[in-house]
Amino acid sequence: MPPSLKNIKLVNGMDFFDVVKSEIGKRIVGMEFVLEKMMVAILARGHVLLEGMPGLAKTLLASSMSECLDLNFKRIQFTPDLMPSDILGTQVYYQQMGEFKIKKGPLFSQIVLADEINRAPAKVQSALLEAMQEKQITLGDETFPLGKPFFVIATQNPIEQEGTFPLPEAQIDRFMLKILVDYPKHNEELLILQRLEQLEEQGNIVKVVDAQNLNELCDLVAKIHVEESIKKYIVNLAVATRFPEQFGLSNGYLEHGVSPRGTINLLKSSKALAFIRGRDFVLPQDVKEMVPSVFRHRMSLSFEAIAENLCADVILNQILETVSIS
Template sequence: MTDPSPVAPPRPAPEADAPDLGALTEQVAEASRFVGPLLDAVGRVVVGQAQMVERLVIGLLTGGHVLLEGVPGLAKTLTVSTLAQAIDARFQRVQFTPDLLPADLVGTLVYNQAESSFRVQKGPIFANVVLADEVNRAPAKVQSALLEAMQERQVTIGETTYPLPRPFLVLATQNPVEQEGTYPLPEAQVDRFMLKTVVGYPTRDEELEIMRRMSRGAPLEPAAPVVTPDQILDARRVVGGVYVDARVEEYVVDLVLATREPARYGLPDVEGLVAYGASPRASIALALAARAHAFLAGRAYVTPDDVRALALDVLRHRVAVTYEAEAEEVASDAVVRRVLDAVDVP
């Protein structure tokens, strides 16, 4: 009889040589000079919400789209628009509504009667930073049009495909799906978001400061541009070179595998709670997000703490729970936290 006990996952061979961390640290320090001024520019407009701002900057540094979820009134739209103002790049805001059409987003062909020909009228998706405000209020056809732009960095108008500008980033906000008048996002589209950040309420002191600022009736001063698209693209190349030790890579993969095969990692009670786990796209996103987190800390190498700091945001929208879990009021966040507690940290 075969042994039914769990089998440990295979371990790849460690890397032979680590890079020159001294030289890499100098590159990180040089490429991250704009981060401080960028955070300051946003902080002069937005009170608190440091975690949300950090996640948005990680999206900038990796090219990963970010989904912000929270009830109305938590400064999601203000934060995204302020961050876009601090970047010397083209910004477009699209208010997603039930009557929005795909052409309203990507553009359409317009007939020129004088010349008897069609010309392309490009939509707001042709921008460096696109704010998809209340993204879960638009119907499926619009979500499908947005999906091609998010994944392929291109859109098709008529019979022609047009590349989107670089950098290109979708920062979307949504109210929780329990709110009236919203549509659950398709699973394929949700998976294209690198991070899903749940935005919470401010602290008492933060709310007091918000009230004082906003109740004066004076308009908010827009954030001044402090970084260029070229600086962001240069920083992305440095982020991609941040060193990840083989043991940390294994840890990333183990976390993702544990969402698919909980019993294999000592979580038999989670087995019946997960309908399907995170895809390999989650492993890629978690490693890249951890690199960006280390970059923001001024380090040229990734630690397990970088991975753990981003694991919930990377995995929560990629783990689908069963009806049994919903009946027991166990959300995907709880499943991911159990995985984090169970998988050994290197």
């Protein structure tokens, strides 16, 4: 652990994130926006849904993050024939001993990558998302609490692709953030090729913190100060997705707005963003920056919005331009 991070209570969040970014940068080119938002979710004790095409280094990013934070990591490839017991675990009968024993599944890890979650049937998706929400797994008559930290990174392909099962709205709401993963920029992709051509070995990542330190950082983030006016601003942003006409916006584009869970997650993630920006208080800009990632998967677009080729982010931009902090 770097000397500057040994006393967790004195850690500057910006310094912490800079070290993490530097270590993961040994293996990952670019993706700073995705990395930052993933770190926000980890520090806010939330889960992340990444949407993007295959081949964008999502798995490598997740495994590198777990190594940097000294957390155990499991990857689950979701397929149409996957069963809930494949991820949760099961009871196995040992004939010689004449008894059942619990065999824990890959979900008993600190960082879990649920790869292509929308390729698995609903019963498997439900098993994963229930464990995410309850932070425990029941096998037979025994209930096992999941450790802290417990962080799920789920990836999904765009819904237009064949062979995918959209996540139900009630389940997708359990993800703190939905992050859109785009293709690398021109200079970043060129650097990827240069690294490949030079046969550079993947750098050894230095462990920045361990599980105990990370839990202490999460506790620090929870204590970040938020002014009452900013809390009211967060609530107004949520209300604007439910009753846009109250703010002079069209009410024909949304079937329904974000849930109170979305409001809570916007507060938590804004605190985490403030922390990694080196502050112990939240600014309105922190809230504005987190709104798309927190709200975009919690809103249901109307047929009118779809017919006009509007996406959730466009509507959210209109809300951010209209709703002001009082």
